Amino acid sequence: MTRPVLWNYDLDDASYTVRLMASLAGVDVDLRAVDVYPGAEHHSPGYLARHPLGRVPLLEDGVVQLRQVPAMLTHLARTGPRGTGFLPADPVGTAAVEDWLAFAFRDWLALSAARSASIFGDGVDLDPLRAAAIAALRVAEDRLVAQSLLGSGFVAGSAASVADIALFPGFALSRDSNIDHDAFPALRNWARRIRALEGFVTMPGIPDYH
Amino acid sequence: MPPPPVAWTPVALAADLQPGAAAGVVVDGAEVAIWRDTAGTPHAWEDRCPHRGMKLSFGFVRGERLACLYHGWEYDGGGQCRYIPAHPDLDVPASICVNRYSAADAAGLLWVASGTGSGDLPDPGDPLSPLRSLFIDAPLGEVLNRLAADGLPGLGPVVESAEDGPLLNFDQAGHRFVVGRHPTGPSGTALHILLKGEVSAEARAAMIPATAELRRLAEAGR
Known part of the structure; x- marks a missing residue:
């Protein structure tokens, strides 16, 4: 059986979210490095043929292409093999997840936007991004x-779900945009608790306590 | 008149700093790293590694020691550096030492004081049920005035309120609230909120929206 292929950029938080989920679920993926910076390979004709966005x-x-x-x-x-616990089976649990x-893929993206603007320095006004990020963190x-x-x-129940994994990188990387963790003891x-899950992995900016 | 300075500052709900965890707090305008060793003993140190100035609150606990995230220098409970990974055979000089604060658990709160701390820590006698720590971008005085007058929004009138050193107590909705007052800056406040007696988890969870509303009103200045 061929393994899933993940087109990946190591410093990208969304790519990390998927690497983390794969590792937690026990799925071995083949990584294909995409030279996002400085190569802009994600805008190359070869890559756009696979991913028009x-x-x-x-x-x-x-046959699945996501x-x-x-x-x-x-x-x-x-x-x-370890994935089913991340998706509840009952309607109430599913609704919360x-x-x-x-x-995670709407309000929480303010954290991702604030981090991109902070570390890639693309001239965006940081203040509104940070304010939106803090509002989401408080929720x-x-x-x-x-x-x-x-x-x-966990956010949707007593076990970690796909929603928790989707949320983890934004919080763990918030110091990249100068948002400290002091005011968020529950997070x-x-x-x-997420760090303690079997198969947890890190990325640059999320320390591995060795 | 501002309140008289207090030696001990409540910096967290005791239960929110788990054994083996580290976190950053502000005490009297200074950045302080709080951490518990794996046996649960609390420590409070200047939040700065003597080596390269990295925040020690970003570090990680190994047994009885806190290790800096940058280069893994390990400090024992006395603040003394005991191990430098890059020089594993080195007998670390005694001069490599972190400045310490006093740290203590009392009344369901974690307290920090400069030096050895002075004055007694509160002893409520009764059991306390933790509610939450609430961080508000508004000055301590304004937040306390609002809390003493109106309590948590939407929970009915405050029957009685009284300041007790670093704690504010008030009665509302049939509960006695005990609030640790913690200035985090000139325009920043943390409230560490508990309830006297055994209050059910469901009743406490139902109060969380009211705490969020308090934060919203205090920051809006209304």
Whole structure:
């Protein structure tokens, strides 16, 4: 059986989200490096033929070709030997996971935008991005405070779901955009729980406590 | 009149700093690293590695030691550097030492003080149920005035409120709230909120939206 192929850029947070999910789910993927910076390979004709939107990552698994990160996360959770726990089976749990997954790929993207603007320095006004990022962090913090009080350590229940994995990189990398973790104790403890999951991996900017 | 300075500052809910964890806080305008060793003993240090100035709160706990994220220098509970990975055979000089604060657990809170700390820590006697730490971008005085007068928004009138050194106590909705007051800067406040007695998790979780509303109102200055 051929392994899934992930077109990947190591410093990209979305690519890391998919590498993390694959590792947690126990899926071995073949990585193909895309030279996003400085090569702009994601805008090359060869890459655009596979991914007309010109973004990383891209996941190919047999006949399945995925260009959207949430679809990659759910696909890996569904197909990986350790993946099923990341997708609840019941309607109530599924509803919560889908709601927080949508949050991760809408409101939470402010964290990603603030980080890109901070480290790639593309002249964007940082203040509104940071304000939106902090607003999103507070929504997640308030949720995790309530969840923790109720004995549920993760955003959508008592087990880590695809939504938690989608949210983890934005928080773990927030110091790249000068947003510290001091004001988010519930998120800090949640991040420790994610780090403790079997198969957890890091990326540059997320320390590996060796 | 500003309140008299207090020796001990509440910096976190005790339960929010787990054994083996480190975090950054501000005490009297200074950046402080708080951490618990794996046995659960709390420590508070200047948040700066003597080697290259890296924040020690970014570091990681190994047993009884805190290790710096940059180069892995390990400090024991006394703040003394004991191990430098790049020079594993070196007998580390005693001069490589972190400046320490006092740290203590009391009344469900983690407290930090400069030097050895002075004055007694509060002893509430009764059990306390933790609610949350709430970080607000507004000055401490304004937040406390609002809290003493109105409590948490939407929970009904405040029956009684009283300042007790670094704590603010008030009665609202049939509960006695105990709030550790923690200035994080000239226009920043942290409230570390607990409830007297055994309060169910469901009742506490239901108060979280009211805490978010308090933060919103305080920051809007309304």
